[in-house]
């Protein structure tokens with residue numbers, strides 16, 4: 403039997419579809435190994451405010467299909483203070499938590515590392531963010547669902563863009579990464595994709611965006627034209643870019659910002675499976691005595707990955723898709 407008696411779990415940062423499935427897998431796997439689970443509410447805030455609840459198997463009935471997170475999530479400025487991580491570790495010691503599992507993005511893992519400076523127990527991460535910008539796992543929990551949500555919206559925008567023969571800019575989330583924008587742009591048949599990995603946009607030189615639009619107009623006449631734009635790609639966002647392009651091209655451009663719609667909804671099958679595997683594997687990492695590792699899946703194989711390296715940004719957006727998009731002159 404495992405020496406670990408009690409595990410803490412929390413969800414932190416932007417919520418992602420599949421976080422509930424991960425919580426469920428953690429609770430069910432822990433129960434199988436006779437390990438108790440305590441869920442901390444609202445991310446790290448639950449550690450600072452001792453806001454928690456025991457998680458029994460019946461608490462995770464009927465949640466695998468639900469978006470959001472039953473534990474709630476939050477960003478926790480308190481953890482950035484000198485006292486915050488010390489305080490969080492004190493809560494874990496006081497409640498006899500042998501290991502903490504943090505479900506979130508690389509920011510949450512930085513928070514976990516700060517707590518580890520003061521905590522005697524084990525810490526394991528599970529990558530949950532729609533941004534897919536975490537090193538050490540091909541996919542993060544929530545990304546597949548967010549991609550499908552974005553596609554559903556892009557397909558609908560195409561209908562109205564087509565009817566009005568308009569240029570649309572569709573802004574997708576991703577903070578500072580273009581995984582979602584590239585994938586949704588390709589799968590949505592976008593005419594152009596703009597994301598941070600293609601280099602910063604200079605508001606005074608938009609010719610490389612304008613020229614392909616003009617070419618398309620020459621070839622096809624007036625027709626729908628969709629540009630998928632990752633957030634933070636242009637000062638003032640896609641609305642400002644739409645205005646700049648309207649002035650430059652002389653065709654009315656509209657911006658559509660999908661925003662938090664991308665974070666919601668029932669997780670697709672791929673996210674439920676990934677979350678189940680990574681949640682279960684995180685508990686196994688704990689039982690095996692691992693510490694400061696993230697449960698990841700690379701090329702179909704579950705593996706631990708150092709938490710400290712998860713934010714290194716070494717996982718590039720798909721180079722094959724980037725090259726193809728460039729070859730066909732659509733970025």
Ligand SMILES: Nc1ncnc2c1ncn2[C@@H]1O[C@H](COP(=O)(O)OP(=O)(O)OP(=O)(O)O)[C@@H](O)[C@H]1O
Nearest residue numbers: 415416477478481506507508509510512513516531
């Ligand atoms: N350097 C740090 N030191 C201490 N705590 C941190 C640090 N970076 C992040 N955190 C904690 O982790 C929380 C979540 O981080 P962040 O807002 O970057 O989201 P994330 O986990 O990267 O997820 P997502 O990118 O999907 O929103 C922060 O609100 C903060 O409490």
Ligand SMILES: O=P(O)(O)OC[C@H]1O[C@](O)(CO)[C@@H](O)[C@@H]1O
Nearest residue numbers: 415416417531532533575576577
């Ligand atoms: O909901 P908030 O705090 O505005 O965060 C938005 C950010 O969170 C993310 O959705 C990640 O979860 C980013 O893509 C986005 O930049």
